Amino acid sequence: MNGKLFDFIKSSPTAYHAVDTICKKLEDAGFSRLEEKDGWGALGPGAYYVTRNSSSVIAFKIPSEPAEGFMIAASHSDSPAFKIKENGVVKDKNFVRLSTEKYGGLLMSTWFDRPLSVAGRVAVRTEDGVETRLVDLEAPFCVIPSVSIHFNRNANDSASYNPAVDTVPLAGIASGVTPRSAVAAKLGVDEKDVLSSDLFLYNPEGGIEFAGAISAPRLDDLECAFSSTEAIVSASPTGAVAVSCVFDNEEVGSSTKQGAASTFLRDTLMRIANAVGKGDDFRRMLASSLMVSCDNAQAVHPNHPELYDKTNAVMMNGGVVIKYNANQRYATDAVSSALFRLICERAGVPVQSYSNRSDLPGGSTLGAIATCAVSVNTVDVGLAQIAMHSSYETAGAEDVKYMVSALEKLFSSSVVCLGDGKYSVK
Secondary structure (H helix, E strand, C coil), X not given: CHHHHHHHXXXXXXXXXXXXXXXXXXXXXXXXXXXXXXXXXXXXXXXEEEEECCCEEEEEEECCCCCCEEEEEEEECCCCEEEEEEEEEEECCCEEEEEEEEECCCCHHHXXXXXXXXXXXXXXXXXXXXXXXXXXXXXXXEEECCCCCCCCCCCCCCCCCCCXXXXXXXXXXXXXXXXXXXXXXXXXXXXXXXXXXXXXEECCCCCEEECCEEEECCHHHHHHHHHHHHHHHHCCCCCEEEEEEEECCHHHCCCCCCCCCCCHHHHHHHXXXXXXXXXXXXXXXXXXXXXXXXXXXEECCCCCHHHECCCCCECCCCCEEEECCCCCCCCCCHHHHHHHHHHHHHHCCCEEEECECCCCCCCCCHHHHHHHHCCXXXXXXXXXXXXXXXXXXXXXXXXXXXXXXXXXHHHCCCEEEEECCEXXXX
């Protein structure tokens, strides 16, 4: 399973590539592509998917019997990185450097002194107008060089980085290839026909497994995106529509047309309800639905156990993590937690409970954001990892299979609301 995860991560250097990789996996499994611009009409039992912005995708399976609701897993396709600006080249007589800005909350020190490549999408001129194309230079293209210890004697005492100065990537000495010319050559198009781009730096290093652990770039959140895709492909839904969502832009707040705060999920669920002849019952279907928001969790760091709550800390290889927060930065409550625990119990998957240390506020994720647009019982879960938001992260070697098993059972189950606070799980 981890080998397949590493292959997925390697083919997914950006959110655009992650969604493209997922779509190929879905098509190989017999899912039919739908377009938002088209009328869907009636949809019979089967497997379908739809994308938005080429960086978010929703896949779903309609069961053969009438569906009471939706069983939803949501994850995200993006990871913290450096994005190359539109005018992305800084040249002088000695160097070619790249003008970049931070995307998301990077652990900046981990990006220094390692060969970085460039990937993303470009908008290319066509006879009809514009077409977007994916590009991945694959080979190392630049490096963010550290300042020598001889000129920064306090480098090992404390570190503060200015993204306009300290993390400007070096792409060449004296004369170097620019990102635009490089991607044009890679795509075999004239540079003047590259009208615009969304290009990111990424760590091209592959994943490894060792001593009960796995390390790879972008485990947050490609580990969960991979797991939900594997699960929906193998699941056999009964009594509910199985839905796997992978959203872009979680790392910058989700408030985009393709993020979890957008209309994408609600639009799609409403169209599914209409397509199966239950449009008038859409709100009733939401009452009998469960969403599992999947985004990795903070495992106990072996060198800093003092940073974690004494009774709600989690370990790598300990199973799926349910995340709790009194201020609803996580959407979990007693009902959604109980429903998911029951599903994991039936799947034979171990479960852990996570809360932040009370004086150390943690991050948030897409669950609470998505429920503002689609009000369903929602539980925030993840897999335990350390070095979150590093350019190379570490997690447990056993946990991916736990998440896949839990989500496969989710997609093969249904929840029926018998009244506010009372549910049947089938």
